[in-house]
Amino acid sequence: MSLSAAPVAAATPMERGSRLGNRIFYLLCLAGALAIGMLLLLVAYQLFKGSYLAMKQFGWGFLVHSDWDPVNEIYGALPFIYGTFVTAAIALLIAVPLSVGTAIYLTDLAPLWLRQPLVSIIEMLAAVPSVIWGLWGIFVLVPCLRVAVYPLLQKWFGFLPIFQGPIYGIGYLTAGIIVAIMILPIVTSVAREILRSVPNLQREAAYALGATRWEVTRIAVLSYAKRGLFGAAILGLGRALGETMAVTMVIGNNTEISRSLFAPGYTLASVIANEFTEASTDMSISVLFELGLVLLGLTIAINIVAQFMIRAISSPETRRVA
């Protein structure tokens, strides 16, 4: 068969049909891919539209006022923004060191036969739904912390304002601990992928200089992976800010800002979860939309930063966990 003899212009009906089929299928697939961008626009558009009323009424002051008085239609988002960041900060303080330690163990220290089972267990941990953590939090963790842990904390560190005041069991600290447990799996698996992407040449060079295992980890692995690990922590922050059900169940639902970590509080996500079905006026719904918009803006910004940092270091094959 000679290629040059193939007539280009004269297409049979069958060829025309398959060309049309190709076209349609291509457009369908393109639509599926573009759905990602459309979804993002849809979310932003709907939240902006829904919060228009509240924005017009309160302006930027909404973000910095701390009064929350639905009866008199006075709304300020500060207590929820504060609670969101406090619980996320507690969660990160607990989860990041544990996750990085575990990731080091999984990539460099654990016996080979143990690695895959441990990874599977951590993936199972990620599959536990938020509401089940909340249930466990209410009936197991809260009583345990109230009776055994918080009184000791208060006895030893009671001179710090954050550990003063009455102990209820529920509150910022408890919510932070639950969120820490919930972000452990994602931070661990991203940190592990980051550490795995450190070239073995790095390690071998350090070993050749006579370094111990820990020195290899510190000098060759951790310093190389620093940025990626930071990205893993930021990704954990993004997840921590948006955790809803478990936090709603243990944070105590209080619209005032308290200095003590033992005090009940509120987060952006949990106030939406609690108040939405009870909101009756157009304004109260609009305010909750605006809280959702604040939450969306925060999580998108943080996720963008995290994805950039993780992508900068990890190879394409290792990206899928994030």
Add this chain to the structure above:
Amino acid sequence: MPPMHSVANHHYRKFKNAWMNTLAIACALLVISPLGFILFYLIRQGASSVNWAFFTNLPAPVGQIGGGMGNAIVGTLELLLLASLVGVPIGVLGGIYLSEYGGERINDWIRFWADVLNGIPSIVWGIVAYALVVKSPVEGHSLWSDAWHHLRVVAHTLVGLPMKGFSAYAGGLALGFMMIPLILRTTEEVLVLVPRSYREAALALGLPQWKTVVRIVLPTALKGIVTGVLLAMARVAGETAPLLFTAFGNNYWNRNLAEPVAAVPLQIFNYAISPYDDWHRQAWAGALVLMAIILTINIVVRIISRGYKSN
């Protein structure tokens, strides 16, 4: 780095090495221990309340025995079905685009934004579904809101989609939104594993490209795609926040998808924050059943896909 010559220094370094080793092991133990805790308590508190009635009966008022979560279990299945109708076609088609058509640059962008979408809190998806399906149309007009309104009228007359109000449709839509980026990513991952030569052989035989994809590439990767879909379903099956003000919950059987529907995670939440011991027991039982379903899907998927991805 400290100087490495003295014997004392050598001992210090070995000690520090051993100490850090222990610390890493302790971290790993602490990280996996919550799974043990949660399974232990779920079985201890929940197992005694899981019986036949639990799977078949409606919730009982406080003080009456024999209540169950039959309606919530069916409701969760309905929601998952609706969510899959939204999430699976869009996610799979998008995944096909990435593996078969897209260039490197656009693929990178789509992957990037899909990962960002994955990080959006689930309650936000609930708000969006609320705004799209539940909320009654507000005053004022714009091109978009008018277009959407007409679309709803058409959908209402054609297939009886609800005009407004809490409904299974709204809950399914919220969960479906969440499934799209998950399924898109897993589908792409398994499609690129299909050897290039399969596609070339099919094209060389004269098959048009779309038939090559539908008849050769998709069936080859089917196991992996199904795995991804199942994992996405397991992920959204436990979601509560997006259902609070969309599916809303229901104490009776849902006979119409345009009406509120119960879901297991919602029921667990409502029972857990109630003041009654009876309901707490039901919450634990529901949590045990939900966890069992989710873990089973995860384990089955892991067994199916073992050796599918080499590394």
